[in-house]
Amino acid sequence: EGNDSQTASLISAISSLTRSIIDRQHKKEVMGRIESEKKCYVQLLNRRRGLQGDISSFEGGARSSDIRIFEFKNAYRKKIIEWLDVLSTKNVSRNIAVDADFNVIFGREKLSQFSGSTLLRTVLALRAAFFELFISMGCASIEFLIFDTPRQHDIETKDFAAFITRLKKICKDNRAQIVFSTTEYHYNAAEGDIEWKPEFPGFEQPMYLGVIGGAWPE
Incomplete structure (x- = not known):
């Protein structure tokens, strides 16, 4: 019975450790996806600012547009x-x-x-x-x-x-x-x-x- 008890305790410990490793791996994958989404979000924000700048240049009249064209050239x-x-x-x-x-x-x-x-x-x-x-x-x-x-x-x-x-x-x-x-x-x-x-x-x-x-x- 002593050996059975030790075996059961060892199995329980291994199972708990396995669950912990799987849980940490899952959290790591989630964090990786979150980081990827953050980078994508920043890229979209930069693109949005660029588009807003283009819209503002058109709304700002010919002078604003001329300045942007001059800067690009x-x-x-x-x-x-x-x-x-x-x-x-x-x-x-x-x-x-x-x-x-x-x-x-x-x-x-x-x-x-x-x-x-x-x-x-x-x-x-x-x-x-x-x-x-x-x-x-x-x-x-x-x-x-x-x-x-x-x-x-x-x-x-x-x-x-x-x-x-x-x-x-x-x-x-x-x-x-x-x-x-x-x-x-x-x-x-x-x-x-x-x-x-x-x-x-x-x-x-x-x-x-x-x-x-x-x-x-x-």
């Missing part, structure tokens, strides 16, 4: 300069102006006057600048940027690597995503990156589309 101009430098862009004036239609003027030159590597770097800088500015404003309608990588003879690998590194940092800080396809340039995936490789045979190189379990017709 000025911020866009500064970001373009930053990205031109990231891409080591030569022969492009940093005396940048953004006109009423958001066309960008580089000194006295328009984008259409550039060619080759200079054009490519400038286009990448424009898109990256607008994307960074857009997501940093808390706009959640677009959270990703998709583009093709340049051919290796169009832009140096080290410059494109610097471009991707800067984009990754921005995405990490602002909950965004970059998607790009490449043939000649190879990006070394790091933690948090995903690489999708083509799995179907092609005439010149592997392809993403093909016939599953069969061969191409002759």
Whole structure:
């Protein structure tokens, strides 16, 4: 009877400990969900403030709207300069102006006057600048940027690597995503990156589309 009593006490203690562990695990999960909901709530509040600011700018008349547009253009101009430098862009004036239609003027030159590597770097800088500015404003309608990588003879690998590194940092800080396809340039995936490789045979190189379990017709 003594042994039975000890066994019963041990079972009771184990059962109580198990229930305590399960209860604590449940509380931990609940706290995790609460923390996640808090972050989501803060993001929604920030977005709400942004929308209220947009509404106020329209209600405030033309002057208020003009000020906001001026501030955006000025911020866009500064970001373009930053990205031109990231891409080591030569022969492009940093005396940048953004006109009423958001066309960008580089000194006295328009984008259409550039060619080759200079054009490519400038286009990448424009898109990256607008994307960074857009997501940093808390706009959640677009959270990703998709583009093709340049051919290796169009832009140096080290410059494109610097471009991707800067984009990754921005995405990490602002909950965004970059998607790009490449043939000649190879990006070394790091933690948090995903690489999708083509799995179907092609005439010149592997392809993403093909016939599953069969061969191409002759």
